[in-house]
Amino acid sequence: MSRILVLPGTGCRYWTAGFCLYPEALNPGLEQGFRCLVLRKLEDSLDALIDRGEKQNLSLENTGRIWLQRLVRDLGETWDCPDFMPVGDEFGGMWCARLEGDLCHLRLPPCPGRCRRYAAMPPERDEGREERDE
Ligand code: SF4
């Protein structure tokens, strides 16, 4: 019996680092499980801070400033995640290489290869990605 070869999904517009963005593109923001754990935690702390700021009559500007200070302090050089993969940006900041917007590559479903939802990427975007993935 001959084996069926599955083509790689790398040319698909939903492909990212071996994972599939299709379910997120279908219902943006619906699946909270795709989101970065660290950013989710920070967002929860922002919500709590806004609640507290409202009770203490703090302006939104001051609340934002406090949150930003905490963000810088909490994120620091190592994020509180066992899968954190540090990568620097051009402004001297530190991010996780597995972050895509507010989504985490590792929390997305893996791409098993070219499937029926495969959507070819426009050539100019494809070229940009090849450069990035090298
Ligand atoms: S080929 Fe299919 S599984 Fe792979 S990224 Fe594209 S849509 Fe997702």
Ligand code: SF4
């Ligand atoms: S691996 Fe990175 S992007 Fe994923 S949850 Fe951890 S810190 Fe967030």
